Amino acid sequence: MADPVWLESVIRAAGVTVSSFPGALDRGHGDFGEIWGVIDHHTGAPVGSNPGPGAIANHPSLGLASQIHLSRKGVATVCGVGIAWHAGTGSYPGLPTNDANRVTIGIEAENSGTEGWSSEQYWAYVRINAAILRRLGRNATRTIGHKEWAAVQGKWDPGGLDMGKFRADVGNMIAELNGVKPDDPVIENQIDRVRFFSDWLGKRLHDGERKCKDGIGRYADFENGSIYWHPDTGAVPVPKLVYEVWAARGWEIEFLGYPQRFHVVYEGEGDLQSFQGGTIARRYGTKGFVCHGVIGRRWIEEGGVRGVDDKPTVLGWPTSDEYDTGDGGRRQDFERGSLVWHPSGAIQIVGGK
Numbered sequence: 177m178a179d180p181v182w183l184e185s186v187i188r189a190a191g192v193t194v195s196s197f198p199g200a201l202d203r204g205h206g207d208f209g210e211i212w213g214v215i216d217h218h219t220g221a222p223v224g225s226n227p228g229p230g231a232i233a234n235h236p237s238l239g240l241a242s243q244i245h246l247s248r249k250g251v252a253t254v255c256g257v258g259i260a261w262h263a264g265t266g267s268y269p270g271l272p273t274n275d276a277n278r279v280t281i282g283i284e285a286e287n288s289g290t291e292g293w294s295s296e297q298y299w300a301y302v303r304i305n306a307a308i309l310r311r312l313g314r315n316a317t318r319t320i321g322h323k324e325w326a327a328v329q330g331k332w333d334p335g336g337l338d339m340g341k342f343r344a345d346v347g348n349m350i351a352e353l354n355g356v357k358p359d360d361p362v363i364e365n366q367i368d369r370v371r372f373f374s375d376w377l378g379k380r381l382h383d384g385e386r387k388c389k390d391g392i393g394r395y396a397d398f399e400n401g402s403i404y405w406h407p408d409t410g411a412v413p414v415p416k417l418v419y420e421v422w423a424a425r426g427w428e429i430e431f432l433g434y435p436q437r438f439h440v441v442y443e444g445e446g447d448l449q450s451f452q453g454g455t456i457a458r459r460y461g462t463k464g465f466v467c468h469g470v471i472g473r474r475w476i477e478e479g480g481v482r483g484v485d486d487k488p489t490v491l492g493w494p495t496s497d498e499y500d501t502g503d504g505g506r507r508q509d510f511e512r513g514s515l516v517w518h519p520s521g522a523i524q525i526v527g528g529k
Contacts, residue, residue, distance in 0.1 A: 197245075291476075323339075455472060471523065
């Protein structure tokens with residue numbers, strides 16, 4: 177087996193917009209032999225930051241840092257086809273200890289790891305994995321998260337992706353690319369498509385789709401959550417634990433609006449999901465809370481639940497909603513401190529560690 181010079185063509189054939197960064201066919205740290213599979217990453221770039229594929233093609237210390245860059249808009253760029261330095265030290269069944277670079281293809285998705293995954297980026301990620309593994313003759317077990325390989329480094333990317341669910345979606349996509357039709361004669365309707373690729377939702381609770389209270393959107397309920405569709409957001413699943421918090425705030429007709437990104441799962445900690453008007457963060461065992469407005473934006477800037485760019489979060493999970501301070505200001509409490517907003521526009525961290 178040689179270098180995967182076919183990356184651009186198979187990704188395009190899978191329905192993802194893709195191009196090659198200048199010099200991609202000549203870039204890498206040596207040539208491939210046999211390729212085992214794929215390792216998935218996030219860039220760690222904060223929301224609003226866009227370092228672009230050039231930072232992956234020509235990393236200042238790593239050179240080629242992954243073969244593929246995936247933008248937040250779901251656009252792929254092939255950065256190089258030779259070996260990339262993306263894995264670092266680690267281990268995983270079937271891979272040579274501390275030596276995954278020479279046998280795996282790396283994908284760097286432009287994401288902070290805490291912001292959630294938009295529908296367009298998530299499905300592009302699934303399609304790219306499926307296209308590569310199909311070309312290699314591998315199945316979905318050959319895609320792993322960097323966090324599964326590099327736990328010894330303390331890596332947690334791709335943040336918020338449940339890799340078991342992700343592999344199931346990749347497996348279904350490989351079948352679809354091979355022309356295998358699902359049992360349901362659907363896949364054209366967006367809600368049905370999301371359902372097909374989201375087995376965790378469980379059984380459908382009613383036939384067809386129902387109108388949302390605003391008369392625009394549509395939804396379908398399942399055992400473990402619901403799928404909501406709106407023309408501005410597409411079809412996005414909402415797990416039951418997040419749905420309960422959203423429902424208590426009036427669903428889409430109140431300030432939160434519709435879900436706009438796939439939910440983030442922090443294993444053993446909780447679930448988080450971004451909506452048009454804010455973020456629902458529910459640590460397991462709590463009733464869940466909402467972060468929005470200027471306080472919500474500052475919380476995200478301070479690293480949200482987990483942190484960004486390998487920097488720990490300042491505040492952690494919310495422990496309250498916003499509330500009045502009695503002097504015209506607003507306050508919200510978190511695990512490691514509070515954010516206080518004053519009508520003057522000033523916002524400060526109180527009691528942070």
